[in-house]
Amino acid sequence: MLKYTFRRLGALIPVLIGMSILVFLIIRAIPGDPAQTILGDKASEQAVENLREQLGLNNPIYIQYFSYMKGLITGDLGTSIRTSSPISADIWPYLAATIELAFVALIIAVVIGVNAGILSAWFQNSIFDYTAMIIALIGISMPVFWLGLMEQWAFSLELGWLPSIGRESVRDPITPITHIYMIDTLIQGDFDQFVVVIKHLFLPGIALGTIPMAIFARMTRSSMLEVLRSDYIRTARAKGQKMFVIVYKHALKNAFIPILTVIGLQTGLLLGGAILTETIFSWPGIGRYIYEAIQYRDYPVIQAGILVIATIFVLINLIVDLLYAAFDPRIKY
Amino acid sequence: MNSHLLHVKELQTQFITDEGTVPAVDDVSFYVNPGEVLGIVGESGCGKSVTSLSVMGLVPSPPGKITGGEILFDGKDLTEASEKQMQKIRGNEIAMIFQEPMTSLNPVIKIGDQLIEGVRIHTDKSRKQAKEQAMDMLQKVGLSRVDELMSQYPHQLSGGMRQRVMIAMAFICEPKVLIADEPTTALDVTIQKQILNLMKQLNSEMHTAIILITHDLGVVAEMCDRVVVMYAGKIVEEATVKEIFNDPKHPYTKGLIQSVPDLRQRKDKLYSIPGNVPKPGQIKSGCVFAPRCAYAFETCGQEMPKLCSTEGSQQVRCWLYHEK
Ligand SMILES: Nc1ncnc2c1ncn2[C@@H]1O[C@H](COP(=O)(O)OP(=O)(O)OP(=O)(O)O)[C@@H](O)[C@H]1O
Ligand SMILES: [Mg+2]
Numbered sequence: 001m002l003k004y005t006f007r008r009l010g011a012l013i014p015v016l017i018g019m020s021i022l023v024f025l026i027i028r029a030i031p032g033d034p035a036q037t038i039l040g041d042k043a044s045e046q047a048v049e050n051l052r053e054q055l056g057l058n059n060p061i062y063i064q065y066f067s068y069m070k071g072l073i074t075g076d077l078g079t080s081i082r083t084s085s086p087i088s089a090d091i092w093p094y095l096a097a098t099i100e101l102a103f104v105a106l107i108i109a110v111v112i113g114v115n116a117g118i119l120s121a122w123f124q125n126s127i128f129d130y131t132a133m134i135i136a137l138i139g140i141s142m143p144v145f146w147l148g149l150m151e152q153w154a155f156s157l158e159l160g161w162l163p164s165i166g167r168e169s170v171r172d173p174i175t176p177i178t179h180i181y182m183i184d185t186l187i188q189g190d191f192d193q194f195v196v197v198i199k200h201l202f203l204p205g206i207a208l209g210t211i212p213m214a215i216f217a218r219m220t221r222s223s224m225l226e227v228l229r230s231d232y233i234r235t236a237r238a239k240g241q242k243m244f245v246i247v248y249k250h251a252l253k254n255a256f257i258p259i260l261t262v263i264g265l266q267t268g269l270l271l272g273g274a275i276l277t278e279t280i281f282s283w284p285g286i287g288r289y290i291y292e293a294i295q296y297r298d299y300p301v302i303q304a305g306i307l308v309i310a311t312i313f314v315l316i317n318l319i320v321d322l323l324y325a326a327f328d329p330r331i332k333y
Numbered sequence: 334m335n336s337h338l339l340h341v342k343e344l345q346t347q348f349i350t351d352e353g354t355v356p357a358v359d360d361v362s363f364y365v366n367p368g369e370v371l372g373i374v375g376e377s378g379c380g381k382s383v384t385s386l387s388v389m390g391l392v393p394s395p396p397g398k399i400t401g402g403e404i405l406f407d408g409k410d411l412t413e414a415s416e417k418q419m420q421k422i423r424g425n426e427i428a429m430i431f432q433e434p435m436t437s438l439n440p441v442i443k444i445g446d447q448l449i450e451g452v453r454i455h456t457d458k459s460r461k462q463a464k465e466q467a468m469d470m471l472q473k474v475g476l477s478r479v480d481e482l483m484s485q486y487p488h489q490l491s492g493g494m495r496q497r498v499m500i501a502m503a504f505i506c507e508p509k510v511l512i513a514d515e516p517t518t519a520l521d522v523t524i525q526k527q528i529l530n531l532m533k534q535l536n537s538e539m540h541t542a543i544i545l546i547t548h549d550l551g552v553v554a555e556m557c558d559r560v561v562v563m564y565a566g567k568i569v570e571e572a573t574v575k576e577i578f579n580d581p582k583h584p585y586t587k588g589l590i591q592s593v594p595d596l597r598q599r600k601d602k603l604y605s606i607p608g609n610v611p612k613p614g615q616i617k618s619g620c621v622f623a624p625r626c627a628y629a630f631e632t633c634g635q636e637m638p639k640l641c642s643t644e645g646s647q648q649v650r651c652w653l654y655h656e657k
Binding site: 229230231232234235236237238239240241242243249250253254327328329330 | 389391393416419420421422423424425428429431433436437438439440441442450451454455486488499502
């Protein structure tokens, strides 16, 4: 198992190198002079020349890539053109905000989605089954921005129960430690602030979690239906076991492997694809960080952001692969 | 008369399918008493598995449903029992071994845990006690290195070992009745013999009544006290093993016995009953066996005969023996 983990980690190296090349080429793929494009037509000759020097564009391309890689290996993601500060220092608060939001969305999606799927399969063709699957179908086809706006309208504007934007109270900001506010407020023992954080997470969490929730529900249902028909479930019933234990222990453990694959894929998408949700809810996450960088043509930031998200995506897939073994003893590494 | 341990009376089980209602089991009656081995024989698709699933209350529903008859166990009618009452009986008083040893164990749960679970559902023994009992039982069914086996998964075992585990699982709560649905069909011949001997041994040690389902008359001759012959969802003959082999009455039973290869007389060709097995419900009027029967006469094509007593305890469903 340990050996397999190392082998898989080793296999990541070419993948990461490939990604870095792609990302590296983004800035070089700009037609004409990238420095000129970034700064716009009105920039002075001197400013353009300075930027060209700063980005290393005057060197041959392989030297450029080499120094870029050297930076990456030492944890240097480059320097933001807009703020002139190192990206590796800037990026974490944004990433933390996204991780926190994605985590909440994932919990909502897994707990509700998987359970709805289980119950739908258990009580196949019941009213619950039909209702849940219709809701799941709507959930999958629902545009995130529309759902987000409706949530804001209903729960903030009309009912006034929950805040509609941001991740903390503007008048009473949270002192960051890890930048994951659920953890920070707990470390500080500030329970009131913890509740504020949760309240802010609620609406964007649901908006972001709805599509994965629907996907999990449908996936779980079909996987469970197949397992519930199998011979070993009949054996468990012949032992006199209760249906609840059969469904949640005997069946779920078998049905969970395909579900796990989908959860892994969706987690990657949640981290990378939260940009719509983050925009609607003014969530200061990595999606917004990149989005703003695009507006300012802050190419080093765009590169770094994409690279970080892609790396997380690859790592999550690795974790899922390793988790298979925990659920299925037949998988040998 | 009515004090049989398990008494199935006029059982009817149907499947509602797209092509209409399939009467998979129709008017089936039999009984077993403690320590007895009852054989149920018949060709593939005649309703043997559905009969046993009906007794267990495990007919897949939908599409299946018990539509008539009674299943009396210790005097209680199981067709009327609630799911909760059935859970107390399943595994504890009536246990079952299935036809498919390769797929009947849960692939992701350790053998030991699957056995321990059985004990703990029906008793309030501690995990440790249950574990000891499980290991004892595995030893009893002839498995070795039991310690290691307890923490293994089904895919690490051979078919024969898995079926032994299934038998251990079935016997672990010392049920009063064991239904064994073709327990050896999927296994090779030497393993078959061992498994059957094992069941016979447990039957005499624990005094468990066994309903042994098979299509192998050799197995019946070796194992059973009485036998029920099924054809297309119906019982066509019931007799003691001696009667069946010495004096089969029903033309179908005669055909079955004739088609068992006899090692002492080598014939040029094996006998087989002409024609095909009909699906249950396919034959609408008359005797279900009439189209393949060499003795069929006019009445056979018109009306289904009833099960009638002949000599001794033998019963047969055939117009040749019908007292009109
Ligand atoms: N789930 C089901 N849906 C529809 N019909 C079924 C179902 N299960 C069984 N049947 C019907 O019941 C009949 C009897 O099936 P059963 O499994 O009892 O046969 P069997 O005697 O056990 O045969 P085998 O020796 O092959 O195990 C079949 O011919 C089939 O038409
Ligand atoms: Mg069968």
